[in-house]
Amino acid sequence: MSKKKASRFDELIDAARSRQKRDKPPELNEEKSIFKSKSTDPDYVRTTVYLPKKLHRSLKLAAAADDRQMSDIITELLEKWLDEKG
């Protein structure tokens, strides 16, 4: 029982650390800047949509959990949907 609890702390701390790792290393960010950010990429546009608050929250959580961008998730889903529509 107590072992289970310790692992729950582990999970919590790992989750918290994942955020710090993303924030901290500046060298890594420089490397990453080879990747174009969407905001400066001419092949992308920024758009506004209205989502139910709850859905937006779930999306944000899922994106953070998978370490993905919300834009990428939505792009993937929309492409799939448009494909299916034919």
Add this chain to the structure above:
Amino acid sequence: MIITVGAFKGGVGKSITALHLATYLQTKADTLLVDGDLNRSALDWSNRGSLPFKVASQEDGVSLAALYEHIVIDTPTKPSFEELKSIARGCDLVIIPTTPDAIALAATMQMVELLNKLKANYRILLTIIPPKPNRSGAEAKLALKNAKIPIFKTGIKRLAVFQRAALEGVPVNAVNDAYAQVAWRCYAEVGKEILS
């Protein structure tokens, strides 16, 4: 920053400390308070009134943690060795609140020994310090300093406004009381020491 507040003895202002540090950190960046305490004091507190930061149970904290800059974890009283190990490994700072009396200090020394073994970064915070002419606060501070145990410069005074804040479900700086600012300044100073 990940901060854990833990103590081997109850009633030393552990939850009050976690809650007010979260209040201070929220003024700098988004802060999450994880209530790992079995009494669920902080969750209970947030249900009663309004707190300026997010409070989550330990289970919910796991999915939320990545979204917040600062995380304050309120641990159960007398954490197990296994729990201490995870905490020592993963936290930036462990804060051990203790009242300046022999019983609480003895419990604190037990915890300090374990944390030393685990090579954790920790600091003692003296709480519920009685007002002058009582000297127990200053004496405890001196004793801990002589024992080369890291301790916050600022201590938390024993003030009735903390109980009022708990009753109203808000941090002390939101209570309408002559001593609200005095009480708040104690924790604001500790917050500054943490971030400096």
